[in-house]
Amino acid sequence: MEDRDTLVNLYYTMVLIRRTEEKILELLLQGKLASSMCHVSIGQEAVATGVCSAMQPQDYLTSTHRGHGHIIARGGDLRRIIAELLGRETGYCKGRGGSMHLVDVQLGHLGSNGIVGGHIGIATGAALWSSLQNDGRVTVAFFGEGAMTEGIFHEAANMAALWRLPIVFVCENNQYAMSLPWTHATAEHSFARKGEAYGMPGIEVDGQDVLAVRQVALQAIERARRGEGPTLIGAQTYRFLGHSRGDPSPYRDKEEEARQRARDPIRLYQEHLFREGIMTQADVDALEAKVAEVIADAVRFAEESPPATLDSVLEDVFA
Amino acid sequence: MEDRDTLVNLYYTMVLIRRTEEKILELLLQGKLASSMCHVSIGQEAVATGVCSAMQPQDYLTSTHRGHGHIIARGGDLRRIIAELLGRETGYCKGRGGSMHLVDVQLGHLGSNGIVGGHIGIATGAALWSSLQNDGRVTVAFFGEGAMTEGIFHEAANMAALWRLPIVFVCENNQYAMSLPWTHATAEHSFARKGEAYGMPGIEVDGQDVLAVRQVALQAIERARRGEGPTLIGAQTYRFLGHSRGDPSPYRDKEEEARQRARDPIRLYQEHLFREGIMTQADVDALEAKVAEVIADAVRFAEESPPATLDSVLEDVFA
Amino acid sequence: MRRIRYREALREALREEMQRDPRVFVIGEDVGRYGGAYAVTQGLLQEFGPKRIIDAPMSEAIIVGAALGAAVVGGRPVAEIMYIDFATLAMDQIVNQAAKLHGMFGGQLKAPLVIRTQQGTGRGAGPQHSQSLEAWFAHVPGLKVVMPATPYDAKGLLKSAIRDDNPVMFIEHKGLYALEGEVPEDEYTVPIGVADVKRPGNNVTLIAYSNMVHTALAAAQELSQIGISAEVVDVRTLAPLDMDTLIASVTKTRRAVVIHEASVFGGFGAEIAASLQERLFDILAAPVRRLGGLHVPLPAHSQLEKQVVPGVTQVVQVVKEMIGAEVAVRSTSA
Amino acid sequence: MRRIRYREALREALREEMQRDPRVFVIGEDVGRYGGAYAVTQGLLQEFGPKRIIDAPMSEAIIVGAALGAAVVGGRPVAEIMYIDFATLAMDQIVNQAAKLHGMFGGQLKAPLVIRTQQGTGRGAGPQHSQSLEAWFAHVPGLKVVMPATPYDAKGLLKSAIRDDNPVMFIEHKGLYALEGEVPEDEYTVPIGVADVKRPGNNVTLIAYSNMVHTALAAAQELSQIGISAEVVDVRTLAPLDMDTLIASVTKTRRAVVIHEASVFGGFGAEIAASLQERLFDILAAPVRRLGGLHVPLPAHSQLEKQVVPGVTQVVQVVKEMIGAEVAVRSTSA
């Protein structure tokens, strides 16, 4: 059994992601974001939260265009995240990456990426270095199911399994890649079969159940750390909103949306916590208040920060 | 049961490939080849022969850097093949493609390729067009097992299975990609599992047994023609010589080589034909004589042909 | 004349060619149900059905490969790569396969294939969604490279590209989709390989393509206020390049500025500048100047992004320098 | 001084850097057991073992990706792409990932990664194994591009590339591996970003890199017979480009020919020519000329291949034209 702190932290993280992204959408509508690119993960919080909770401090991860949740769950600095989105010099990328390029090398977060699947290479390489050095670290590569049909996924999965690299491939299957349903992306939907092609276990998990995700991730990460090689996790989840702003998702069935939204991972987990007597409504209210404060502080920090400058862009072309 | 003509033709084709490639090696040593690139398929003749014998005249194929066998088995013009290798204007590519770029559009041979896996895209596209047009054609994509770990294989296999394209993926697994043994290329060697990842059957066959290859190919091609989608065939074979000239294959176990060479597909088939009373030694001798004549004629034709010219290179940049 | 947007002009070209020729089809990511990331193919799925507007899985290499294969056996595909930045995933298929197919195979095969894509800044889309990579493709023998600046050219050139028997990189600009311009109702095409004088002038030639044509036109307008008459030549097709039109213009004006959004360093402007000085050395009154992007990864921040690519002020400034410098030289040598 | 071959010089650089720094490792296809397709890494597997000389599966994208990832977390990888033509399969990893990593992430990450590859004609290797693609990489901000012509430079520059904290495209030439040259036994490096005057002269500057340096040197030799003194400048590093050295030379000679094997059209020579005329317009006695490959898919036929790329005769011819033309102009205007 998990201790109370862990269980409450999972809830806190999910709420923090949700509220932060709600705030980001608000800032977006106010025209405050410095870049037009912004993809929120509302509805998918349990995956980032469950997986990151299973990681050790020394571990690495790489992330996607829909990566706010990953960096928040990894303990990223909300101030620097919001500052990045507002295009400030204090942002994680000094304002020049925006929502798609968050990174925190101190936390082993090796960057989110605008090229679907592009960062899987970096993740594989980090795991290769860990394997060569035998440094005990594990790398987690998050990606959407859209990345599964890109060539780089194939090459990375094959190499990782071949060399038993300490990496966990976490597919957040939110059922759509922009407008393309997963049913129209591939003829084989079993993650077990997809993993087996490389000689690697493929495990499906309910991505709306944070505890289930955590369990599967703990096992896969420990397996990787023991030197037994990679695992492919297929976390079944759903993108509650459109692909990005201005996408009302007309290509999705409204009934399907309603059915999926009914399985809100935060609400499901809250019910569980209430049922098990781990948290009360009062606890939740206090937690929400704390989250609101943290977010308000981050926004304040960002808004007071100096804007990004061209000079710093010019300085950073070469290391 | 197959009729005698078919059975004898299979033998003829295998011998023609073998003797042609022996002649090519001779021309190479004499310094007569116009290009330095040349990869022979000695030891692998049963795969090209068995598969091509299962194709219909209207079908397409694409081929590899090790593609002499495919074009010969498809009925390619030996004169134009040798002329191409000798760099003559009468060659299939007017002397500017060489051994790696044979092609015969009249025969539905859509080209061999110097980029490992590169032509799998073209094959998939030909099959896509057949599917859109419902023209009853099937495309065969030949490739070595080295191509299986390239991203393009993954993307093509996934698309073909998803859309049930009329294509057959024929992997000639000769166990090595240059010096890389198949055991070091992937952790999963089952073609069934590799195919299943895309929702497509994967079938292994003894690539040294021309009749077995033919049977598997007939089934896969008919399946494709019925609109039931692609098949991945893994034909287990062996490259009797080095990867290319000047490769004595020091990375291969000599015992393994001896064991594999003992399973010469031509000899195995000859024994079968003798056993079944389909051919006699006299028949074989006559057939060899005919093959020798055909090759001599092709070499003569090529040597008498005018050399390739820069003018024609300049003309053909755009269609 | 009727005015429509660049994206609508492109859509009309696709629709008309699909109506005219049943072999034409579209394949790409989100081209059907979504209508294209920049809404160019909106409505075409409903009109032509899923066998002619094909939503592909996320697999850029095989999207181009499949289009190429279909082209080889009789189709006339238009493959869409959503951002040119993702063409990096299909370079083998474009460069080693499509571009070389005709020549490499001794003329036996041909690849009547259009690759539609878009590039450039203007939406703060960041370092991996805003690059301008036309110079790569122009450098590849066997590829045609087309970059329309106006709705009229977009429609006419796309129709020509679809009818062309060669692989054509058709590079749109994300900042132009909403641009309105005159487009006739009647059928027309614009030939590939022909540059276009978008504004006549006498003192200097501004050579540009894609979005920078509009920057050049605005600069020409501003220069006219101070008595400098600038001719604006829209290159339109980078390969094959219409040097004749450029040479005719610069022979007249004796001064040229080449402007593009791509990084100046190693950009296509270098080809034009190098050629012009080779051909018109004795005629040029000043060196050919180049204006282009700074050699940096493009920042996502919209304000920074603007500072990285050339603007009207810089064009005007450079022209003033050129003409001023020359006057200065003339007066000292006199 | 000791003379060794280009391939041995490269091998020494790898060996010395691997001995010096345990973080350096090699990854690529057939680099171990096979010793490299062009035998550069021969013997290194035996010396350093399979954890430092890594035979990868045929997966060019992940070879670069894995090297990049290792570089980000502390390794100093040298990834080998067997032919530059296959870099088309890894362009996203090279261009969108490695090159942008440092700038895009606000300086937080760095990618000390060398991508060794080789290119060019000389072996009749055909259209998909003989391309010269350096211009693509030079155009990408965040990449360094190095192209050594001699064993000395090959060794010294590879050592510098391995020590550099940025991604370096290290482009060798397949026709140079057997070339012998002087290489000291003692430790040395050659700095990235510095061009080299390989032969001094006064009447014309021949600007070249990689194998064309030798063509330029042979041409200079021939020109000296007819009283023309040619300076040969080896660019060595395309990015960052050492314009100062080029400008100093051309300021002296007042004439320049840029020579590379890649297709002239859109080639890197255009950048050099365009820059020179921009900077030295009043000094140049003749237009900057460019010599490069014909704009065609490279034929596999060795004899045809030779006709496609520039040779000594052409260089001599162009220089004679330049100097002759100028004399002609001078005499008519006199």
Ligand SMILES: Cc1ncc(C[n+]2csc(CCOP(=O)(O)OP(=O)(O)O)c2C)c(N)n1
């Ligand atoms: C290589 C590449 N192709 C296309 C795109 C455009 N694009 C951005 S996100 C996206 C969908 C990605 O789907 P998925 O991987 O499932 O992630 P999700 O958006 O569902 O989180 C597409 C097509 C891209 N960024 N990169």
Ligand SMILES: Cc1ncc(C[n+]2csc(CCOP(=O)(O)OP(=O)(O)O)c2C)c(N)n1
């Ligand atoms: C994309 C690519 N990578 C590397 C090479 C160099 N190369 C040519 S053949 C070969 C081995 C191919 O192995 P396989 O596919 O098994 O075919 P085989 O040679 O065994 O017939 C390699 C590495 C290439 N031509 N293309």
Ligand SMILES: [Mg+2]
């Ligand atoms: Mg998705």
Ligand SMILES: [Mg+2]
């Ligand atoms: Mg093989």
